[in-house]
Amino acid sequence: MKAKNKVGIYGYGAYIPRYIIENSSIAQVWGKLSTPIKSKTFPSYDEDSLTIAYEACRIAIESSGAPKDRVGAIYVGSESKPYAVKPSGTVLIDALGLSRRTLSADFEFACKAGTEAIQAISGLVSSGMIDFGIAVGTDTSQGRPGDELEYTAAAGGAAVIISRASEGVLAEIEASTSYVSDTPDFWRRSGEKYPRHLYRFTGEPAYFHHITTSVKMFFEEYGFSPKDFTYAIFHQPNSKFPQRVARMLGFTIDQIKPGLLSPIIGNTYSGATLVGLAATLDVAKPGDRILLASFGSGAGSDTFSFLVTDLIEERRAKPPLRAFLERVVTKDYSTYVRYRGKLML
Amino acid sequence: MPEITEWRDRIWRYRLIGTKCKSCGSTYYPPRNGKCFRCGGETEEVELPRRGKLLSYTIVYQAPTLYKHSSPYIVGYIELSNGTRLFAMLTDIEPGEVRVGMELEATLRRLYTYGDSGHIVYGVKFRPVVE
The missing domain is CATH 3.40.47.10 (Thiolase/Chalcone synthase)
Structure with a gap:
């Protein structure tokens, strides 16, 4: 989009x-x-x-x-x-x-x-x-x-x-892609205090499928590739998942490093990718391009490209x-x- | 219902809205309606600065019912950067960490919740400056 x-x-x-x-x-x-x-x-x-x-x-x-x-x-x-x-x-x-x-x-x-x-x-x-x-x-x-x-x-x-x-x-929002499907990896019914999750859905059918699909669609539609980005942020429910999905998509650990906070602060859910984006913008320079791919259980993923401007300083x-x-x-x-x-x- | 009274007070509780005397410049928080306490002049609403320093404090161990969940908590006597003095709860600080003279800044936190209605009352608290 x-x-x-x-x-x-x-x-x-x-x-x-x-x-x-x-x-x-x-x-x-x-x-x-x-x-x-x-x-x-x-x-x-x-x-x-x-x-x-x-x-x-x-x-x-x-x-x-x-x-x-x-x-x-x-x-x-x-x-x-x-x-x-x-x-x-x-x-x-x-x-x-x-x-x-x-x-x-x-x-x-x-x-x-x-x-x-x-x-x-x-x-x-x-x-x-x-x-x-x-x-x-x-x-x-x-x-x-x-x-x-x-x-x-x-x-x-x-x-x-x-x-x-x-x-x-x-930072200019250059383009975005969103991808959604019915995948019951995690939910919380009305009135329930804690969420439930279906273990076998958590990784491949949910997190990895939705993020990789969303990012690949984004690349195909707008002609970007991982080397076009200075930094990338992927949803971070734990330490392993964002690092693995980055490698699957062709990104390096250095590209995700400034925004990878989950090992210390955990999964801040709706805050997770945006907190990662904030930490990345804290160190970004004019001209840097940042990819962000969120993931929401249920499930879906939004991918964005941000182009940092001189006003960042x-x-x-x-x-x-x-x-x-x-x-x-x-x-x-x-x-x-x-x-x-x-x-x- | 106490929730109605809380609702009427929400703006000055959320945003450090005080009053300032148009004659002598004295400032008040909570806001004083009507005349200036010092000179009798007319007052107007002003938004007060968020930063200040701790002049004195007390640690509350025997809390009133609505604040029991917070106990022990610290109530500070704070001087804002424009000289306004006020009492407020401190947060993000343990009783052993509090020091007279420390720099503080205002933030918004939960004050208490009404048990029957579940109505949440938010308001200003002060915490050590983060920069």
């Missing part, structure tokens, strides 16, 4: 909570011998996907100087919304001081809800219906105690402000994601259980 009128990223911001838990602490409780990552973030007792979205949006707005009164939509992608019915954007608009003359909705597509929001905002901006829009990917994802997901389900998020390229963007996120990574403190399983509300009093 290509926007009729060119659009791009005007500003961005990312946030992760202060607290992490080592996978070894979880494994010790449940008697597991090997773990998928080193550590993961988890929210403090007073954080949720909305407060994480607030931080990411605030950083994006303040770092870029985006005009609050011209933001015409805020779409929040998440599978851990504080309210099942009441869009997070309603609180965000008043908390951020945005214009109330706006669109707002929660988006859900497992881990690709954030990139789905980018697609929708891009269309609204390109068509001229709105001037600026904010797409957010944020989660405080849930893993059933003892389940494989408990080792990786983490918290974090990022926001991108989309505008017409003519407004001056730090003045619009970089302040603070960068690195500043949040440097302040993390490690907590034990008992604190994690308390802060995640797993103790029923």
